[in-house]
Amino acid sequence: MSEQFLPQTQDPDDELSLAARLALVQARVAQAAQRAGRDPAEVTLVAVSKTKPFGMIAELAAAGQMDFGENRLEELWEKVELTESQGVAGLRWHLIGTIQSRKSKLAVGPFALIHSVDTHKLAERLSRDAAAAGQTVTALLEVNVSGEESKHGFTPDEVLADLPALLAMPGLHLQGLMTMAPLESAAESARPIFRRLRLLLEEIRQRFPQGDWRHLSMGMTNDFEVAIEEGATIVRVGTAIFGKREMG
Ligand SMILES: *Cc1c(COP(=O)(O)O)cnc(C)c1O
Numbered sequence: 001m002s003e004q005f006l007p008q009t010q011d012p013d014d015e016l017s018l019a020a021r022l023a024l025v026q027a028r029v030a031q032a033a034q035r036a037g038r039d040p041a042e043v044t045l046v047a048v049s050k051t052k053p054f055g056m057i058a059e060l061a062a063a064g065q066m067d068f069g070e071n072r073l074e075e076l077w078e079k080v081e082l083t084e085s086q087g088v089a090g091l092r093w094h095l096i097g098t099i100q101s102r103k104s105k106l107a108v109g110p111f112a113l114i115h116s117v118d119t120h121k122l123a124e125r126l127s128r129d130a131a132a133a134g135q136t137v138t139a140l141l142e143v144n145v146s147g148e149e150s151k152h153g154f155t156p157d158e159v160l161a162d163l164p165a166l167l168a169m170p171g172l173h174l175q176g177l178m179t180m181a182p183l184e185s186a187a188e189s190a191r192p193i194f195r196r197l198r199l200l201l202e203e204i205r206q207r208f209p210q211g212d213w214r215h216l217s218m219g220m221t222n223d224f225e226v227a228i229e230e231g232a233t234i235v236r237v238g239t240a241i242f243g244k245r246e247m248g
Helices: 016-037 054-061 073-085 101-107 120-132 156-167 186-207 226-231
Strands: 042-050 066-071 091-094 113-117 136-143 172-178 216-219 236-237
Touching: 016 042, 016 054, 016 226, 042 120, 054 073, 054 091, 054 101, 066 073, 073 091, 091 216, 101 120, 101 186, 113 120, 120 136, 120 172, 136 226, 156 186, 172 186, 186 216, 186 226, 226 236
Parallel strands: 042 066, 042 236, 066 091, 091 113, 113 136, 136 172, 172 216
Antiparallel strands: none
């Protein structure tokens, strides 16, 4: 098709319904998995709903999207409570944002997975609070692979050194690693970062075979296809599904 026939809006996806945007992202997830010789069913798409209203979540849930991600504890709890009061059942909530350790109690709740355990101190508090509540927190360790100062997370060396202690924490069930690639850059430039996270997980599998190392959470709107090619089992996609955010 020649270019003159393509829609002339800034973002052609703007005209589509939420369910149609979700279907487009699902198709891109499946294609990326197939390119890498992987089964698309190995990749969980987390729809990042931060700042977006509950109605959009309900609409996506009706279209079959069950995994949602939020980065602020207060907003997460509000939405969990709305889901329950509105009778939207079966959603799996992912906490993906930075948690201040003084708020660790709020992170113990009906959540499928916490992606962002970024310090030893936070891990310790989560474990303590979960154990006190008779629960276990299922979590990933956030790793700062790129070494950017602005990024949260353990360095790869810190993770390896701290794992014996982390694995001994009674209220914490670790399931893998998460990382954030540099924002606003070309998708391909994230590839070496995603690859390093996968290699780190492989090293951890060998050195700590007693652990449950099933997940690599990496890839967002800009770069989720590259992340899948590099082994992501969870991608966290907001903008491509929900449209642009005002803030957050
Ligand atoms: C906001 C956010 C995302 C989603 O970002 P998009 O670029 O909108 O897809 C993914 N992961 C984390 C940790 C986020 O805070």
